[in-house]
Amino acid sequence: MENAPAFSDMIGMWTGVCLSMCIFSFLYKDNPFYKLAEHIFVGVSAGYWMCIGYWQVIYPDLIQRLQGGDWRYLIAAVLGIMLLMRIFPKCAWMERWPLAFMVGIFAGYNIVYTMQAQILKQIEATVLPLWGTGSWQTACINLIVLAGVLTGLMYFYFSREHDNSLWGKSARLGVWILMISFGAAFGYTVMARMSLFIGRVMFFQDVWRATVQFFGGS
Amino acid sequence: MIIQFYIYPLDWLGELFNSFYNIVLTFAFVLGAISLFQVHGKKIIAQTSGWGYNLVLLVSLTVTLIFGLFVFPEKGQPVDAGTAFDWIFNNIFTPLCSTTYSLLAFYIASASFRAFRARSAQATVLLVTAFLVMLFRVPLGEYIWHSLPWVGQFDITAFIDDWIMGGFNAAGQRAIMLGASVGLVSISLKILLGIEVSYLGGND
Structure with a gap:
């Protein structure tokens, strides 16, 4: 028989249950319990990510490095403080500098790494052999992928009219491929959400069992 | 970032800039928290409708920040x-x-x-695909399928995994990803060339 849970664990579990029930109450209609849980969620999330950001980025990458004498990181500190100047209307112009810095890094990073990791790798994974693959199924799937990607891209090319030419017909085939893809993605998303819901129901079940154990049941 | 990619001895510059980027990004979280205090604080002071919820939000934010930043355990971090x-x-x-x-x-x-009403042939294809993925990628769906006469022998799970997910879905997703990536690279080039400046509040 498992050990009975501690009182502090029970408090934690029942806090989770109460908050979960408050969220689920929205299925009936918008109500004060849902609003309460929603506002707690926003406040705790903002605080959580700020604390994690501080202990995983600011403290090791900025404070410790500055304490270690790496003065280059003063630039990052100054840029960060300039970003915070947004809260003072007279100094709000200062936030443009860190914003420009971040957009510049983002743009430079995207040009090289998106090109390498997204575009070239995706093309490499698309251009696959159609003959001599060992099985006809693999060859067919490779053909579907190649034709699907090409026709899908033709559909997204709006600089040419999708008329009755071969281009237009190919673009229309691309729509069919995209529809299958959207259907699969939708089904997958629904199943992922259902899996989360089942997880919550199992959580309620676990808490109930733990409560029974806590009060001496088996 | 582009130069350090092509000149290997300068990769330290990329790491340094990446580190700067993460630090400035984290300061944005601080800015977000300050904005929350400003927006909700004003509502509490003015006692607008539902100000109690704003108070709950600020209390939960403050409590999380206090425990996450200042309450140290005997050893380690908060x-x-x-x-x-x-x-x-x-x-x-x-x-x-x-x-x-x-x-x-x-x-x-x-x-x-x-x-998902089957209004057109394309909508029907979307509906059928979603139905297949939702029903036959779970044990109950497989059980139902295999208990069907005639068609039950056909391996529906392998069909969904290999043909729908690995074939049609991969092709569609890849086409979307390639289109989006080309767009991302082009917008990045426009930013670097100064053609796109709307992020600074100017006109593009």
Whole structure:
């Protein structure tokens, strides 16, 4: 028989249950319990990510490095403080500098790494052999992928009219491929959400069992 | 970033800039918290309708910040396992996060009921694909399929995995990703060349 849970664990579990029930109450209609849980969620999330950001980025990458004498990181500190100047209307112009810095890094990073990791790798994974693959199924799937990607891209090319030419017909085939893809993605998303819901129901079940154990049941 | 990619001895510059980027990004979280205090603080002071919820939000934010930044355990950091901050994460943040996302299961189901009417052949294809993926990628669906006469011998799970997910779905997703990536590279080039300046509040 498992050990009975501690009182502090029970408090934690029942806090989770109460908050979960408050969220689920929205299925009936918008109500004060849902609003309460929603506002707690926003406040705790903002605080959580700020604390994690501080202990995983600011403290090791900025404070410790500055304490270690790496003065280059003063630039990052100054840029960060300039970003915070947004809260003072007279100094709000200062936030443009860190914003420009971040957009510049983002743009430079995207040009090289998106090109390498997204575009070239995706093309490499698309251009696959159609003959001599060992099985006809693999060859067919490779053909579907190649034709699907090409026709899908033709559909997204709006600089040419999708008329009755071969281009237009190919673009229309691309729509069919995209529809299958959207259907699969939708089904997958629904199943992922259902899996989360089942997880919550199992959580309620676990808490109930733990409560029974806590009060001496088996 | 582009230069350090092509000149290997300059890769330290890329690491340094990446580090700067992460630091400035984290300052944006601080800015977000300050904005929350400003927006909700004003509502509390003015006692607008539902100001009690704003107060709850600020209290939960403040409590999380206090436990996450200032309440140190005997050894380690305030965010380590076993701390009060960890308790908040396990018993408040995680249940709220999971439940909010699981709530979407019901709304996706009701939205699909309205949206997925087989109005055209293409909509029917979307509906059938979603139905196949939802029903036959779970044990119950497989059991139902294999208990059907005639068609039950056909391996539906392998068909969905190899042909639908690995074939049609991969092709569609890849086409979308390639289109989006080309767009991202082109917008990045426009930014670097000074053609796109709307992020600074100017006109593009």
